[in-house]
Amino acid sequence: MEKEIVVVTGPTASGKSATCDIIANDLNCRVINCDSKQIYRGVPILTDQPVPVRDIHKLYGYVEPTQNYSAGLWLQDVKREVQQAWDDNVLPVITGGSGMYINSLVNGISDIPAIDPEVRKTARNLLESLGNAAFYEALVARDSNAARLHHNNTHQILRAFEVLEQTGTSIFTWWERSPRIKPFENCEVLVLLPPRNKLYDKINRRFLTMMQTDAISEVKYLMSLNLPMHAPVMKAHGAPEIVQYLQGKIEFMEAVEIAQKNTRHYAKRQCTWFRTQLPCDTRFFSSQNEIIDHVLAQYASKYPKTHTQPHN
Structure with a gap:
C-alpha cells in the first residue's frame, strides 16, 4: 500500500x-x-x-x-x-x-549542533531576569538577523540565542548551511x-x-x-x-x-x-x-x- x-x-x-x-x-x-x-x-x-x-x-x-x-x-x-x-x-x-x-x-x-546544558541554563536564566523584550533586544544587538523573529515567540528567540552562544554563528546561517x-x-x-x-x-x-x-x-x-x-x-x-x-x-x-x-x-x-x-x-x-x-x-x-x- x-x-x-x-x-x-x-x-x-x-x-x-x-x-x-x-x-x-x-x-x-x-x-x-x-x-x-x-x-x-x-x-x-x-x-x-x-x-x-x-x-x-x-x-x-x-x-x-x-x-x-x-x-x-x-x-x-x-x-x-x-x-x-x-x-x-x-x-x-x-x-x-x-x-x-x-x-x-x-x-x-536543519542539522544544528546540540546545545550544552549549561548554555541552555544560562540563556534561560538571562531570559528570566531580563524579560522577553530586553532579551530580544540583546539578541538582535548581537545578531541583526534575529529581528526577523517575533519578539513574543519565546521559543524561537531563546533557541536563536542558545545557538549563537554555543556556536558563535547565527541560527539563520545554520539554516542556510544545512539543507x-x-x-x-x-x-x-x-x-x-x-x-x-x-x-x-x-x-x-x-x-x-x-x-x-x-x-x-x-x-x-x-x-x-x-x-x-x-x-x-x-x-x-x-x-x-x-x-x-x-x-x-x-x-x-x-x-x-x-x-x-x-x-x-x-x-x-x-x-x-x-x-x-x-x-x-x-x-x-x-x-x-x-x-x-x-x-x-x-x-x-x-x-x-x-x-x-x-x-x-
Whole structure:
C-alpha cells in the first residue's frame, strides 16, 4: 500500500480535532498530535486535548511539564507513530496548529549542533531576569538577523540565542548551511480556515468553558511544579492570565478578557503563517464538512473502517 499521510491543520479553535474524530468514525486511521502544548501530561483542559483520549489518538499528554522537549524530539516520535500506522495498514492523520511542528514535518529540520546544558541554563536564566523584550533586544544587538523573529515567540528567540552562544554563528546561517531533508514525501496538507467572526466567537466561548471546568486547577498544578513562566507549557493559551489571576494581580473577568484577546491575536498570526509558509500544493477549506468530504472521498476506499484495535 502507498505510504500516505494527511495533515489537518489550522488556527486554534478552528475545529481540527473534532474534524479528525469525525473522519476517524468512517476511516481506518490514526490521529497523531501536532500541537506543542497538547503533548503535556496533566493539562488536558488547558491545552484542549481530546477527552476522552481514544486508542486512535497518539502523542497526546505523554510528556511531563518539567521535561525539556523540542520539535526534533517530536519529529522522532511522529516518525515512529507514522511508521506504526503504515505497518498496521491504517492512514496516519496528523493534526495540530503549531507552526514549528508543522514546519519540521513538511520541510524537515536543519542539522544544528546540540546545545550544552549549561548554555541552555544560562540563556534561560538571562531570559528570566531580563524579560522577553530586553532579551530580544540583546539578541538582535548581537545578531541583526534575529529581528526577523517575533519578539513574543519565546521559543524561537531563546533557541536563536542558545545557538549563537554555543556556536558563535547565527541560527539563520545554520539554516542556510544545512539543507533540510523532508521526513516524508507523500504528505497532503489540508488547512481549516473558518470565517474570522466564527473563529473568534469559538475562541471566546471555548475559553469561558475552560475557566468553568478544570483549567484553573491545572494551572495551580503547573504552579506547584515551580516552572518558570517561559517554560513551554506555561505559554498554553490562558495560562499566563490564570497565573496572574491566582496571584491576585488581576480580576477573574479581566483574566478571561485578556486571554481571549491574546488568543484571537495568536489565531490571526497563525492564519497569516498558514497562507504564506506552507507548500504551494496546500489545500484550504472554510468548513469542517468540506475537509471531511475531501478526506473520505480520497481515502475511504483505501482505508475502509474496520473493528481491529490499533497498536498501543
